[in-house]
Amino acid sequence: MDRLKDKIILITGAAGAIGSAVAQAVVREGGVAVATDLAGAPGVDLALDVTSEGDWLRAVAALEARAGRLDGLVNAAGIATLGSVEDTDYATWKRVMAVNLDGTFLGCKHAMKLLRRRGGSIVNLSSVSGLVGGHNLAAYNASKGGVRLLSKSVALHGARLDPPVRCNSIHPAFIEGPMVDAIVARTRNAEDARARMTRDIPLGRFGTPAEIAALCVYLLSDESHFVTGAEFAIDGGLTAR
Ligand SMILES: NC(=O)c1ccc[n+]([C@@H]2O[C@H](COP(=O)([O-])OP(=O)(O)OC[C@H]3O[C@@H](n4cnc5c(N)ncnc54)[C@H](O)[C@@H]3O)[C@@H](O)[C@H]2O)c1
Incomplete structure (x- = not known):
């Protein structure tokens, strides 16, 4: 029950199915969950639009003032759209990239300032759609593939820090909830x-949000100290064939 004892973990998209399950699991394991989502979303400690660099700077400043540190970040905010390369309009493409990829980039970039103080762990929600393509997932595939390799670059940078900051990506298949x-x-x-x-x-x-949260707990905890730059398919075997 104390695998995340006293660890402060910021979660984006925390009003969503996976983000809220992660926030609950963090608290259950003795950590402090800082639940963030769009303004007005239920159960949120801090309004944070992940596409807004200003929001990230304000969130990090608020955490710095309140706690002076951050031990973990879970980038769970995301949107999904269906559309082939031909029928995805440019505005939709840019919106999906902004939330899923820019939002993850901004989170890793700005949270690093606090994470590097005592070392920490970043978990980025990619998808099986960041590993394999779908004919009608042009924007989503591109954004989640981007999250996969961004995570590896962040991991390699974080490995050079002392103490290190780890970063891994998670690749779920269909999870029960409003997105599916x-x-x-x-x-x-x-x-x-x-x-x-x-x-x-x-x-x-x-899959269930609780199953994704269980993997997040492992990656945020000290049990995974030697795990970084890795990608975790949690997909009931979907990508095994
Ligand atoms: N549900 C699935 O089947 C599934 C599968 C693979 C990957 N994922 C990924 O897991 C993550 C969480 O998915 P979920 O099932 O919880 O989805 P969800 O729709 O239940 O929750 C997503 C949350 O992100 C928030 N959000 C959207 N735009 C935002 C923004 N600009 N700033 C801040 N928050 C924003 C929404 O308000 C919502 O609360 C997403 O990145 C998703 O792509 C989900």
Whole structure:
């Protein structure tokens, strides 16, 4: 119950399915969760639009004043859109890149100032869509592939620091929650789409936010001290074939 004892962890997208599960798990493991999301989102300690550099600077300054340190960062804010390269309009492309990739970049960049003081761990939410492509995921694939390699660059930089800052990426397949519900709702036959997606997963079911949170706890904790620059598929076997 104290795998994250006294660790201060900032979570973006903490009103979402995965972010809120991570925030709960951090508290359950004895840590302090700083839950952030868009202004007005439920259960949030701090409003933080991840696409706004000003918001990041304010959040880091607030944490510095309050605690003087940060031990972990989970970049969970994200949006998903369906669209092939031909039918994704440029505005949608830029919005997806802004939230998923720019937001993760800004988080790693600005939180580093506090993380490097005592060493720490960054967990970036990529996706199986950051490992394998889909014909109708042009913007999402590009953004999540970017998160995958950004994480490795951050890990290599963080490894040169003393004490080090670790950084790893997580690659979930379909996780129960509003993101998958919205994608399924946009298809012609939602029931068929859900059945097809389930069939794609060798374990025969969607994942749960709690399962992603459990992996985050491991990566944020001292149990994973020698783990950095790694990518974790948590996908019921989807990318094994
Ligand atoms: N749900 C899945 O199946 C799945 C699979 C693979 C990867 N992921 C990734 O995991 C992460 C979390 O997904 P989720 O299932 O919790 O989604 P979700 O839709 O439940 O939550 C996403 C959260 O991000 C917040 N958000 C959106 N734009 C933001 C911004 N500009 N600034 C700050 N917050 C913003 C939303 O308000 C929301 O609370 C995302 O990066 C997603 O791409 C999800």
